[in-house]
Amino acid sequence: MxxxxxxxxxxxxxxxALNLLEAGCRVTLLERGECGREASWAGGGIVSPLYPWRYEEPVRALANWSQGFYPTLAAQLLAATGIDAEVAPCGLLWLDHAERAQALAWAQTHQQPLSEVSSPFIYQRVPQLASGYQSALWQADLANLRNPRLLQALRARLLQFAEFQLHERSPALALLCDGQQVTGVRTATAEHRADAVVVATGAWTGDWLAQAGVTVPVVPVKGQMLLYKREPGWLKSVVLHEGRYAIPRKDGHILIGSTLEHAQYDKRTTEEALQSLRHSAETLLPDLAAMAPVAQWAGLRPGSPEGIPYIGPVPGLDGLWLNAGHYRNGLVLAPASCRLLADLVLQREPALNPQPYLPAGRL
Structure with missing residues (x-):
């Protein structure tokens, strides 16, 4: 084992960790805080890149695989833990989008069910929208998920395995090495030995691996969001305009996002972002002007070149593996990324072509 x-x-x-455990491995997971409380918790949970036609093929391939697998994953987690990640195919409207021709050409090439719709359809689907929108791109099958609940379900499922150990509030301080062979990780209180180490440290990946002499161009990119509360069903679909979106939850919560800020590891919310996001919310959905947001928060995305993650072995350090650098699409790409990582580590036939994601030649 x-x-x-x-x-x-x-x-x-x-x-x-779940993929490795299901393959019969033993896994120790080290988390500097609490599981699922960083970018995975802070994101919106749209199961698609915001503008999928803008991305290169490697991102599209991961997104397409993950979109197909999410309903199965959510059902498996619900059956095992009783926690519903609420993967809901609510559809998405890109309102009055300037890249209409590019998007439709992309959809035709990749056989995606994206179509152009006119004003009557838009307001039938989302009557709460501000007036004046003339056309939209529409994809009916796009889903959103309740990302905090997804992470709760994953944590609960992991703890059901006898071969799993979880150490929260246990920052990993350094790699343990025997020459060029990575043999584990040191924390303040213990040395955790292993056959291999998987680094999935999100926005902290670049700085964390720098201490091992590995340069990974992953940097924190801050995003702030607002939350409103309406009655369930008030907003039926995700709406997106000029980079800002409104996402409905089943219980009536509505997420408004998000900012894009280079502020190192500063996760403080700001008045400037509050006002900007409120303006976007009220411009899209005027009824929200009479309401105060119920929450504002910030998270740190793992920014990387072109948003293409690093998945695979790190050259020069045997036994060290990366699964990081997903930028704005971590939740979107996670099922495929983690399956691919497990396939490579366990020397199985990979579910996707691994070449675009391998650290070798990119670091």
Missing amino acids: QDFVVVGGGVMGCLS
């Missing part, structure tokens, strides 16, 4: 240490308890770390 192989032993693994996974560093990072976000969606990448938890789902990587």
